[in-house]
Amino acid sequence: MLITALLVAPSAAAQPPFRLSTYITDDAGALNGAGRAAIASATGKLYSDRRVQLWVVFVDDFSGQPAVSWAQNTRSASDLGDFDAVLAVATVDHSYAFLVPNRVKTISAGQVDDLRRNQIEPALRRGDWSGAAVAAANGLDRGPAPTSSAPLLIGLGVILAAVIALYVVMRYRHRRRRAAELAAAKRVDATDADALAALSLGALDDLSRWKVVDVDNAVRTSANELALAVEEFGQQRTQPFSSAVDSAKAALAQAFTVRQQLDDAIPETREQRRELLTEVIVSAARADRELESQREAFEEMRDLVVNAPSRLDALTQQIVDLTARIEPSEQRMTELHNEFDSAALASVATNVTTAKDRLAFADQNLSRARDLAAKPVGGEQSALVDAVHAAESALGQARSLLDAVDGAANDIRHAVATLPTLIADIHAGLGHADATLQDGKKTKTPNLRDLVAARDAAARALDTARSSGSADPLGSFTALTNANAELNRLLAIVAEEQATAERLNRTLEQALFTAQSRVHAVSEYIDNRRGSIGPEARTRLAEANRQLEAAQDKRSDAVSEAITHANNAARLAAQAQSLAEGDVQSAQRAYAGRYGGGDNMGAMMGGIIIGDMLSGGMRGGFGGGWGPTSFGGSSGSFDGGFMGGGGRF
Template sequence: MRLPRFLGMLLAVLMTALLAAPAALAEPPMRLNTYVTDSAGVLSGSQRSEVGDAVDTLFDKTGIKLWVVYVEDFDGMGWMSWAQQTEKLSDFGNDDALLAIATGERSFAFVVDPSMTGGSSTLTDNVRRSRVEPALRKDDWAGAAIGAAEGLAQGKGSGSSSGSGGSAASMWPVLVVLALAGLALWGWLRIRGRKRRRDEIAAAKRVDPTDPAQLAPLSLDALDALARDIVVDVDNAVRTSEHELELAVGEFGPERTAPFRAAVENARSALSQAFTVRQTLDDSIPETPLQRREMLTRVITSAGRADRELETQTAAFEELRNLLINAPDRLDALTRELVALTARVEPAKAVLQGLHEQFSDTALASVTGNIGEARDRLTFADASITRGRELLARPAGDQSELIDAIHSAEGALGQADTLLDAVDSAASDIKRATAALPEALADIQRGIDAAGTLLTSADAPSAAELRAARDAAVAAVQVAQRAGESDPLGAFGRVTAADADLDRVLAVVDAARQEAEKQARMLDQALFTAESRVKAVSDFIDTRRGSIGPEARTRLAEAVRQLEAARAKRATNPAEAIAHANGASTLAAQAQTLANDDVRASQRQMYGGPGGFSGRGTGGGSDIGSVLGGIIIGSMMGGGRGRGYGGSWGGGSWGGGRSAGRPSSYGGASRSSGRNYSGGRF
């Protein structure tokens, strides 16, 4: 009967507390981002400046960073708990001090690390009693913060100066030697740094400026120097190319110079963008290192590509100029080549007639018309050479068509040579194809069988492409079996082409299958790791739930969600499933770390300092474990009898729960984690 009665009383207390809660918005612990935070709005503009000046002066004199925060209330936590949570959220160190003032509930916290005051709490207590509390009782909110800053500055200064006069004279020689050594070291490091920077910039100029991957390892200084140099180089190249373009248009005409004009325009556009980015980098608005790296890389790569395109087009025009200069010699060489190929026509015709006596017309279909085609190419080449000699006699400005004539003659002679070579090699090619065809058929059949085996699987990768390649190979085999004797060369060509395509698809399928197997192994391992970590941290929190806060539980809940997503996508998208599983592992590890911190903090609060467990009259360590594990609920809520933790903790009754965490005196002091905590009501 006691439990229902207790629950009823508890419900009544909670309802009363909710109804009596103030209308003002509570101020939970926060991460402080500025040294003066006025959430309560009690400071005027000038007062805020005065407090800021006092905080800055304290830091300049002593190195102590005093953080001042004004709130309406401490969210029902009590001054000490609120201060501890705010310190944790703000990543405070040994040189950080906190003055938190709840103006509405008239409570404050003053936290100073003992290392700031020579290991003693006397200075902190004196500043609190003589400067902070008197000002707070008069509602002098700015005066309390200024008094705290000035008191810490005076106490720190006087403490550090004591006992130093007698040894100051003896320290001068040492200080001079140290100063000289430091100066020498500074000079050496400066010289070494300059040399290292020169070497790094020299190395940066040897990388490919168009490849972002090669630019990634470079430092920001090297990237900046490279960007400056390449912009200047490309600007000079554009200016030179514009002049060269004018000459090239007059020399070769607008049509032939169109690629060069496009390259110049692209380079000019890339250069304009580079100058815009350079101006952004050089203005008064700073960029983050990542933004600066991205912008410098963009400048270098765009300018590098433009410069490379200009170089390519410049080389092409140099070749054209050389061709014009050497045109007489080139036309003579083409004439000699024309005569030699013309002499090969009749012998090639005789060879072709002999082939028709050995092989069928179908087998020789690919070379039957070669003699006539070769004669046509030679006639066209002769006309182009003649036209070239006519253009060569014209003035230099009227010779732009000469390049086309030379290129046309070169192309025609090259094709005639290929046609005649095909006739000369036809006999040996046919015999070789006839001998190699059986092995080619056997090889393609092995590929067809392998493809058929893979296609029986429902989840075969690239099944449509594989089926098409398999069917094409089967068709090539059927054609070769029908026409292998009459056209062995054609049959061999079709079989080898189909076999090569089938082998390519089989290689792709095999690589995909191996990748799928690898992903499956990785996914199994990722899921196993995630499940193990999630279960471990879940068990940890479950058995210590009395001391675990919301942060660890939130990370665990998100880890569980990621794990469920990984399981859901296991069959449809293994890559995403792996990402979800790895995310679950990371979140579980974070939850474990946060849970460990919460348990250690609870153990310190229970074992150490006033109000901690003494092990007498409370059941000893077993009761502590029960509390941490969340088993003993009544004691934590202040409703149990004979198991209250008793004593004051941070100026208030810890046994009354968080809602009873306010101190009962006008100012007490306590210690937690080695820091001096003082505060209370005012």
């Protein structure tokens, strides 16, 4: 809003506020013909450019009233609107007021003050009455003025020519940009809808078109390969691959259905189109992933048939090598029984016998596989695959059984040697767990229930080891090791949680102290200067108090939330302090400009007495007459309508 008033009253020497009848009123006889014409030209241009009216009035004095109050009262008596500015000058009393409504957005409060101090006041001091009014009008007429239609048409013609000249380049750049966006989109996980949300609508559209074509090709190729595989290996062996192709076809069909919806004549909103494009891409990508999940197994099955002779030779050599280990393993078991109790060898007692069985089973399957591999390609490949896989599994188990026998002596000796240390370690861990559980109850640390379970399991393993550890040292060692690992894992987790809780509590105390200090300080500042503080600072302070209360309410059960509220309170209090200091500075300038200081300034700043010296001198401004402060409601005198102010010259 802009309101500028130049008030000129009729010929009375002491002129009270009155209704203005014209834009230029000269009751002081300050203007000559040229001066009045200059003002009329400047104010006319201001209205033509900005639709802002400047009312100028010259009188001898303001009948004993402060300049701003006189201008406001005259403005009110004249029924001026939200875009009417007033410049009022008392030529004999050397006082003036320049008021601009806040609704005028083409000029800021700082610019109005600069205009008042650096152009209007210097002209008034020189007695250049018309120059002051012209400066006010020109100062309000800021920014570019409207242009005639002819230059506009010329400009549009230039723009059109430039658009035509750049059309080819723009299309080229557009294609390159879309290509780059598509390349980047292809690197995104197409099954992740959240990742796709970061892409532009154009990139989604391009990616969906490319994806359905690419995956459709993959599905068609896989279906053809599957048909050949079914002939070779049969329906049962190829069932996982058939399921993958069927699932991929279903997902791809869904993608094509949605793509058709996008391509039909019914338009979608941008949000609907983005949702549908994302559905197309995700469906196609899942179809692709379904096929890819079976690719390696499919290729392995095909390779096994192609390379069957060499693979069977390698498996035969493994049977020979493992058979050679049987007799040494039997001797090792005899030695172990002489050295250890039978209970300590329970885990490996039947390993050699079981290994013999696995070798016999592997030999049978290898013989069958050789017979099948010698036959022509047909429906027997599935049986060949099964025989080879069975032989491989049996040989793997036989090897593992014999390896356990070889390592049993070392493992049992190691368990016997380290069992006492492990028992002591678990005993200490149980004490640590009990202490941790006590502390955890105070801080409400998570995972306490899991720690209790781990402690009880470790205690049971310890009791078992003490009672039967000598009979089965390896078994006891294994049980204690597992229990100790789980106990230590939970202890580490709970310890970290307790440390985090302690750090959060310290952070909360610091945040609360900071917030309380800042809120208290700004509250005291406003209370002692309430006569000059506007609503913004008070609003920030009220919200800071609310955030501080929320922090205190949350401190016992939601520490992180309490910290956030406390930090918000401190931030809002700092904003309130800054706004309050700005209000005080504006009020001081307004009071000094109007009254030149005085004994009453401190009382007015503190709200002990209330006057109109702040109208236009601070954010929002105050109005009304002098009066003592008292308990009760607001005075209703706050007026937040004007920029500018007044003073002496």
